[in-house]
Amino acid sequence: MIELEALNKSFGAKDSAVRAVDHVSLQVNEGDIYGIVGYSGAGKSTLVRCINLLELPDSGTIRVAGFGAVSFENGRAFFQNDSGAREALTEKRLKLLRRDMGMIFQHFNLLDRSTVFDNIAYPLKHSGMGKAQIRARVLELLELVDLREKINAYPSELSGGQKQRVAIARALANNPRILLSDEATSALDPDATESILHLLKELNRKLNLTIVLITHEMAVVKAICSKVAVMENGRVVEQGEVYKVFSEPQATITRKFVDSSSGLGRINKLIDEHANVISGGGTLIRLTYNKDCVGDALISEVSRRYGVNMNILLGSLEILQGSPLGGLIVLVEGEMDARREAIRYLCEKNVIVEVIEHG
Ligand SMILES: Nc1ncnc2c1ncn2[C@@H]1O[C@H](COP(=O)(O)OP(=O)(O)O)[C@@H](O)[C@H]1O
Ligand SMILES: [Mg+2]
Known part of the structure; x- marks a missing residue:
């Protein structure tokens, strides 16, 4: 057009x-x-x-x-x-x-x-x-x-x-x-x-x-x-x-826009201001669930399978063009190897995982 x-x-x-x-x-x-x-x-x-x-x-x-x-x-x-x-x-x-x-x-x-x-x-x-x-x-x-x-x-x-x-x-x-x-x-x-x-x-x-x-x-x-x-x-x-x-x-600027509208961007500010309170030794990750995996109970599954604690700090769910898009900020606690395995498993399940901070 x-x-x-x-x-x-x-x-x-x-x-x-x-x-x-x-x-x-x-x-x-x-x-x-x-x-x-x-x-x-x-x-x-x-x-x-x-x-x-x-x-x-x-x-x-x-x-x-x-x-x-x-x-x-x-x-x-x-x-x-x-x-x-x-x-x-x-x-x-x-x-x-x-x-x-x-x-x-x-x-x-x-x-x-x-x-x-x-x-x-x-x-x-x-x-x-x-x-x-x-x-x-x-x-x-x-x-x-x-x-x-x-x-x-x-x-x-x-x-x-x-x-x-x-x-x-x-x-x-x-x-x-x-x-x-x-x-x-x-x-x-x-x-x-x-x-x-x-x-x-x-x-x-x-x-x-x-x-x-x-x-x-x-x-x-x-x-x-x-x-x-x-x-x-x-x-x-x-x-x-x-x-x-x-x-x-x-792009960085797109990320900024997206974060400001989902509310998940708050985590960066919270970390800047209160890092010790939030991460305290765990691995802080951000998960993005797209329409292919938004319905799965992955958090509890991962937690059981690898013996890690998955502590949910922030979450959002939006419906875009009729499809769900979910985001979570999670603190993962447990043995370092178990944390890694847990993250690898989430990636396999098509969840986008970003490590925000390694404790
Ligand atoms: N008529 C104009 N004369 C001089 N500079 C202009 C004029 N219109 C826009 N600009 C400049 O061009 C840039 C883009 O402006 P604009 O298109 O209004 O941006 P936006 O709509 O995204 O806020 C700005 O730096 C603005 O100052
Ligand atoms: Mg304008």
Whole structure:
């Protein structure tokens, strides 16, 4: 649906330039809810603004299904059709491309002096639709986001969640196939966040809407994304299926994100501050159970088999994309050889074992 190839975008003059997007390549398939996660300043907003050409990339190529490719060179954009002919990107084509991508933002960007109706009707103004048609479309959109009763309200009379619903309706007015969401839930309380994420999921299913969802919260990715890319310093450092990335994070920053959302990351802080209280001579290990072994009673089995004490300090269980993912921090006590054998056995059973500290 969207394919980015070696996309670059810098800001500022040569020696003080910031590489906001650094050689990013990724592929979003039709129907994906594709999460892009990273800390503040990682380049997420710039990347998403490059996707809909609000920002002109310095170099690289963007392909959007049904449009051909747009490539960039020295601040100029070129369009290449499927047979390979290349020409400068025209305003008209740019408009068509943008029309296929709706966008929502953290702070909603509604017109404060306009009613809900007028906000949603705004992008339909130059669509050639008549008044009655526009009204019918706005009503349909309000139905879709479940906000019919607020049609004549002003943004100041709405809650954050309701404002985001208006913004979503407006973004979908022209029937785009793609929705770009830049921190759309970051200004909302947990309940509103949940209901907006639920709505996005429903729209994805109902309309086969492809969603690119930018967030600094791994919990958001966990809730609705099928794939995720992790960004750091303008680069995508890791990408893949959400389950795979969460169960076997590779990059340090991904591990940090995953830990902060499961709660297991607390162990590192606890060890830093209270090492002697926690490990006291045992081997501290971290176990990750994926969907193939989450149901097995491995702890008691290992404990019996090798005569070791397995002292559970922290645990978590999450359901990701419909599959369970479990994590445990365990203190193993007993003969050194028995501990080793116990760990080897767990590995054999497809549990991912990491030794945090050897006592
Ligand atoms: N218009 C701009 N002018 C100069 N620097 C910018 C501009 N937009 C973003 N940046 C810089 O690019 C980097 C990435 O920013 P941004 O894409 O907003 O990150 P994120 O959305 O992940 O927080 C930051 O260092 C930021 O200061
Ligand atoms: Mg941002």
